Amino acid sequence: MKFSNPLLYAVCLSAVFHWPAAAQPTSDDKLEQVEQIRLHAGELPSVTLTPDLLYRLLAAELAASQGQYDLAGQTLLDLAIETSDPRLAKRAFQFAMIDRNLARALAAARQWALLAPKDPEAVASSLALAASSGQTAGLANALWQRIDKAEDKDRAVAQASAIIGKMPDKRLALEVLEKALHPSVMGMPSAHLALSDAAWAASDPDRALKEARKAQELDPDSGLAAQRILEYGLQADPELALKETREFVQTHPDSRDVQLLFVNRLVERREFDEALRQVAIMRRNAPEDFDLLYTEAEVNIRAAHYDQARKLLEEYIAVQNQRRLSIRDKASNAMSDASDARLLLVQIAERQNNLKEAIAQLELIDDPSLRFQAQVHKAVLQARMGSLDEARRSLDRLHPRDTHERSVLALTLASIYREAGRTDTAVEVLVKADKEIPDSTEIKYDLAMLYERQGRMEDFETLMRRVIELDPNNANAYNSLGYTYADQNRKLDEAQDLLERALDLDPDNPFILDSVGWYFYRTGDYEAAIEYLKRSLSQMDSIEVVAHLGEVLWVSGRRDEAMKVWSKAASTASDNEVLQETLKRLGVKLK
Structure with missing residues (x-):
């Protein structure tokens, strides 16, 4: 049976294909797909739907429904090549991405772009995957051609920036972008913003700041340029970056994003007084922007001005309660915002060691999405006050909705007993939970650490290796096992392998840096040990x-x-x- 009408062919394919959960389109997406097919009907191939073709389509779908995306993707890619149908190439690309098979994804994206050269999504996917694979030959020219032909050149430049951002070699990415941005577009602020971001990614803050300033010269009102001048300038020339930002926010009182970023960076530098002055200016300029009450409270908490922070949060909660009573605001996020403010009040009470007040605030949280978290936190505070039985009763009263919440309850109860010095009871809790939720690596990890505390090293090693087996990307598991070997000064070769893997997965984790430093100490490399331990201490x-x-x-x-x-x-x-x-x-x- 031959379908010369591409739309009818598409309908037949849609009857065969059932999208996997990871790529399930919405109703609007489906309507848009049909509309695109209708609009481009003349560009689609005329294909004979033979029994063999139908069988292979069904086989690919069946494989995908069973999670065999490797088989499904390869089948559809073969079919795309045979039929010259870009939709099959696109589906092969999607399955390959779900399967994390970048080689096949790149092949499918290239086939998709070849069959649908006017489809910007196809071309962008092909270029992005090529860039992420380090295949940059001709990339600059391809990007320029897209920019040159685009009606919306700002958008084309942004897409080019996103594509080179996939490249693993960030210095090479900057070079490619420089070549892709021809002189004819260098009068656009967006070109310099793109170069600024690429330079920053390439660890060249001076160049990043220079390009951001060029963008602002072309558009003095650009908040995006001002944000980059602040962000990148804080590393290249901190004082000048702060000075320029002060001048910008003074002349642009409506630049809310820049001002909030400015406040955030001032707080990070512990310049609380100036941060509070900036928030006060924002509140004067926008008295109806009640979110600034929350922002000002956060700054006061960081500055340890707890009384003022509490006053601001109570005012903010009162505003949110008024919103909740408003007929016009029934569908607002007022409940969530008020609950967030109460969590800050909990934080203040804990810092002042007023645990009863912290519990009282937790009881007032009525946002359903936070209620479980709040009650678990209450139990932890009850335990800190010495009321272990009360804490246990609080947890027992909760009704977990899923496996995750069941795991949280078990881990929390075990943590409560561990902190109280009742390690044996904590082990009992987690042994029971591990039997009930055997796929939880979190429970296994914590149970292994309790075994280590009890000196049950064989049980610790066995369970931690099981965690690694179930979750090969669990940096903490590699770190815990590697550190234990280093600390006990045994199996140092294996400790090295484990810690190297942990460092690869999470290179800036201060706990891992400490473990690596301790490993170097055990092997007698004191200078390396000191370097890693100081790096750890700088972060923790x-x-x-x-x-x-x-x-x-x-x-x-x-x-x-x-x-x-x-x-x-x-x-x-x-x-x-x-x-x-x-x-x-x-x-x-x-x-």
Whole structure:
């Protein structure tokens, strides 16, 4: 049977295809697809729907429905080549992406672009995948051709920027973008914004700042340029970047995004007074912008101005309650916003060690999406107050809706018992939970760590290896097992492999950096150990890391430095077990 009418052919295909969950289109998407088929009917192939073709289409669909996206993708790619139908190539591309088979995805995207050269999605997908695979030959010219032919050149430049952003070599990506942006578009602010982002990704903050300033010269009112001048300038030239941002927000009082970013960066620099002055200016300029009450409260919390923060949050909650009573606002996010504010009040109460007030605020949270979280938190606070039985009853009263919430309850209860020194009871809780929810790597991980605390090293190793088997990308599992071997000064070759894998998965994790530093200490590479431990400490204020760093400095002969590190830590946490054990083992007495 031959279909010369492409629309009728498409209807037959739609009857065969049932999209997998990961790529299920909405009703609007389907209507748009049919409309596109109608509009481009003359461009689609005339295909004979033979029994063999129908069988292979059905086989591909069946494979996809069973999660065999590899087989489905290859079948559809073969069919796309045979029939010259771009829709089949697109489907092959989608299945390959779901399967994370980048090689096949690239082949399918190229076939899709070849069969539908006027389809911007097809061309962009092909270029992006080629870039992510490091295949850049001719990429700059291809990008320029798209920009040159585009009616909306700003959008074309943004797409080019997104495509080169997929390239693993960021310096090469910058070079490709430079070649793709011909002189005829360099008068557009968007071109310089794209170059600014590419330079930043290539670790060239000076160039990034330079390009952002060029964009602002072309468009003095550009908030996007102002944001980049602040962000990139804080690394290249902090004081000048702050000065330029002050001038911009003064002359552009409506630049809300820039002002909020400015406040955020001031808070990060602990320049709280200026941050609060900026929020005050914003509130004067926009008195009906009640979200600024929340912003000002957040800044006051960071500045430890708790009374003022509480006053602002109570005012903000009152506004949200008024919104909830408004007929016009029944479908608003007022309930959610009020609950978020109460979570900040909980945070304030905890910092002031007023746990009863924290619990009272948690009880007032009525947002259904936060209610479970709030009640779990309440149980944790009850346990911190010494009421373990009450905490257990609070958790028992909850009705978990799914496996995730069941896991959270078990992990929370185990954590409560662990913190109370009842490790055996915590183990019992998690052993029971592990039997009920055998696929939970979180439960297995925490149970393994409890085994390690009990000294059951064989059980710890077995369970942690099971976590890695179930979740090969679990950096914490590799780190925990690798650190344990390093700490016990055994299986150091395996510890190296485990920690390297952890570092590959999460290179900036301070806990992993600490473990790597401790591994280098065990292998006698003191300089490397000090480097990694200092990197860890720069991201995480941890007495344990301080204890490690001090020990490496002491053993390597830098004893004055070690004493300074330890003394500073002891001034705030003299009773820390790891610190005291380290000092005792090395026979060190702090002055």
